[in-house]
Each structure stands twice: as structure tokens, then as C-alpha cells.
Amino acid sequence: MGLRILVSGKGGSGKTTVAALTTLIFARRGYNVLVLDTDSVPNTAQSLGVPPEIASKIVPLVKNEELVAEKTGARPGEGWGLLFSLTPDVSDIVDRYGIRVRENVRLVVVGSIDASKEGCLCPAIALAKAFLLHVLLKKRDIVIVDSEAGAEVFGRGLAEKFDVNLCVAEPTFKSLAIARKLVELGKQLGIRHSVVVINKVEDPLRAVELFGKTIGSEVPYHIVRYSPRIPQLENLGMGLDRLEENDVAYRDVEKLVDYLEKLV
Ligand SMILES: Nc1ncnc2c1ncn2[C@@H]1O[C@H](COP(=O)(O)OP(=O)(O)O)[C@@H](O)[C@H]1O
Ligand SMILES: [Mg+2]
Numbered sequence: 001m002g003l004r005i006l007v008s009g010k011g012g013s014g015k016t017t018v019a020a021l022t023t024l025i026f027a028r029r030g031y032n033v034l035v036l037d038t039d040s041v042p043n044t045a046q047s048l049g050v051p052p053e054i055a056s057k058i059v060p061l062v063k064n065e066e067l068v069a070e071k072t073g074a075r076p077g078e079g080w081g082l083l084f085s086l087t088p089d090v091s092d093i094v095d096r097y098g099i100r101v102r103e104n105v106r107l108v109v110v111g112s113i114d115a116s117k118e119g120c121l122c123p124a125i126a127l128a129k130a131f132l133l134h135v136l137l138k139k140r141d142i143v144i145v146d147s148e149a150g151a152e153v154f155g156r157g158l159a160e161k162f163d164v165n166l167c168v169a170e171p172t173f174k175s176l177a178i179a180r181k182l183v184e185l186g187k188q189l190g191i192r193h194s195v196v197v198i199n200k201v202e203d204p205l206r207a208v209e210l211f212g213k214t215i216g217s218e219v220p221y222h223i224v225r226y227s228p229r230i231p232q233l234e235n236l237g238m239g240l241d242r243l244e245e246n247d248v249a250y251r252d253v254e255k256l257v258d259y260l261e262k263l264v
Contacts, residue, residue, distance in 0.1 A: 002137025003264045008150045009168035010178045014199035019146040020047035020240045021253040032104045036145045040112035048101045049239025060111030150182045160190035168197045171207040176214040196221040224252040
């Protein structure tokens with residue numbers, strides 16, 4: 001039922017760009033998409049085309065003290081680990097705090113998941129966890145988590161709730177080496193599907209060759225080409241909802257969505 005996708009990768013590799021384009025394309029195909037932004041610098045809203053005056057006012061859930069207190073019984077500084085309810089009731093959070101990006105797209109800015117606190121009971125993880133465990137998916141529902149941290153921060157038991165570990169990398173040795181680790185971690189934690197997105201590609205042949213050397217032939221990959229239009233839109237303060245459907249990167253992400261759609 002539905003699909004839960006974790007998008008991870010090195011900072012700046014294009015996680016938010018790929019997550020936002022994937023979201024918009026799924027939405028245009030009639031799916032309902034819930035996007036969770038767990039980045040320390042949350043900017044998925046901008047990429048999805050939420051107007052700056054609204055995006056700038058978003059308070060991440062974990063910074064919303066009242067909500068955290070209500071859902072977890074703890075206030076900041078009171079010792080999260082002790083007072084935490086492990087499964088805060090989140091059934092109403094999407095309705096109360098979700099931003100309606102368009103008819104069938106909701107965004108919840110969860111807030112930063114601290115990668116150094118592996119397996120911790122900090123509020124962001126508890127909330128993200130509750131979401132993943134309790135958000136019921138119907139056939140045409142997609143959850144996309146834009147996360148700077150890899151699957152390991154979610155810990156065992158939660159990581160395996162993801163159906164797809166989508167690792168975004170630039171076509172460089174270092175970035176692909178990080179992606180390889182993310183793929184391995186995802187596998188160890190029980191995520192069924194891993195796919196590497198090689199993003200900002202200018203020379204596809206070279207990118208494939210480098211992929212072969214760093215990650216090898218057993219992991220599926222998709223190439224998303226470099227599109228000058230993407231930084232251009234960003235500099236104009238516009239979202240990727242404005243990216244033309246014949247843009248190279250748009251067409252490449254469409255192919256990625258074709259692939260993901262088969263997993264739903
Ligand atoms: N396919 C692409 N073509 C051109 N620029 C891109 C592409 N993907 C991402 N970018 C640019 O790279 C930068 C980092 O992308 P972003 O999605 O914010 O990365 P992350 O979320 O991983 O930190 C942004 O300025 C974005 O506009
Ligand atoms: Mg990002």
C-alpha cells in the first residue's frame with residue numbers, strides 16, 4: 001500500500017531538488033504526497049513553490065514547544081529521554097500543521113534530526129517515527145522524507161518502514177562513495193529497495209563509468225542531468241513547480257518516477 005521514500009545524500013547533492021521534483025510529478029499523476037522535511041536548514045517548501053512569505057513563517061514541529069509538550073509530555077530542557085511517549089499521537093498533525101502545497105500535496109516541516117544522536121529519543125525522531133508508523137497509506141499515497149541524515153538515525157525498526165532508500169549523489173568519487181555507504185546502511189536496516197540518483201550530470205558516460213567503479217553493477221541508478229534552469233529558478237525565488245516539462249532534469253526525474261511507480 002503506497003510508498004514511503006527516504007531521500008538522503010551528501011549536503012548539496014540535490015536531495016531537496018530531487019525530492020521536490022519527485023513530489024510534483026507524483027502529484028501530477030494523481031497521487032497524494034506527504035513530504036516531511038527533516039533538514040536542519042529546511043527549504044523543501046521553497047523548492048515546492050510555497051510563496052516566500054509563507055515559507056519564511058514556517059516553524060519546524062520540533063521547535064513548536066506547545067506541540068512537543070502536548071504530544072510527548074516533555075518540554076525542552078526537561079530531559080527528553082525520560083518523559084517521552086514513544087508513540088505520540090500524530091493523527092491530527094498533518095491537518096493542523098501540514099502546509100497545503102497544492103490539492104494533493106502536504107508538507108510537514110518536522111525539523112532537524114541530529115545525526116550525531118544515533119538512536120536517540122529526541123523529539124524530531126519521535127515525531128518522524130510516529131508519522132511513519134501511524135500515517136496510514138492508501139494505494140495512491142506517497143510519503144517522501146527529505147533528510148540530510150541517512151537511514152541509521154531512524155534506527156532499527158523504523159528504517160525498515162521505508163520502502164525505498166533513495167540516495168542522491170553528485171557524479172564525483174567522494175559523493176558516490178557516500179551514496180555507497182548509504183545504500184549499504186539501508187540494506188542492513190532492512191529497506192527493501194535502494195536506488196542511487198546521480199544528479200547534476202553533465203557527462204552521462206563518465207558518470208556511469210564512475211558509478212561502476214564506486215558502487216558497482218548491483219545497485220540500480222538513475223541519472224538526472226544538470227539543468228541551468230534549476231539554479232536560475234532558485235535565484236528568482238521560484239519553485240520547481242515552474243520547471244518546464246521539457247527540461248532535461250524534469251524528464252530525467254519523470255523516468256525515476258516511472259521506476260518508483262512500479263514499486264507502489
Ligand atoms: N539537476 C540539477 N541541475 C542543476 N542544479 C541543480 C540540480 N540539482 C540540484 N541543483 C542545485 O544544487 C544546489 C543544491 O541542491 P539541493 O537540492 O538544495 O541539495 P541538498 O538538499 O542535497 O542540500 C541547489 O542550488 C540546486 O539548485
Ligand atoms: Mg536540502
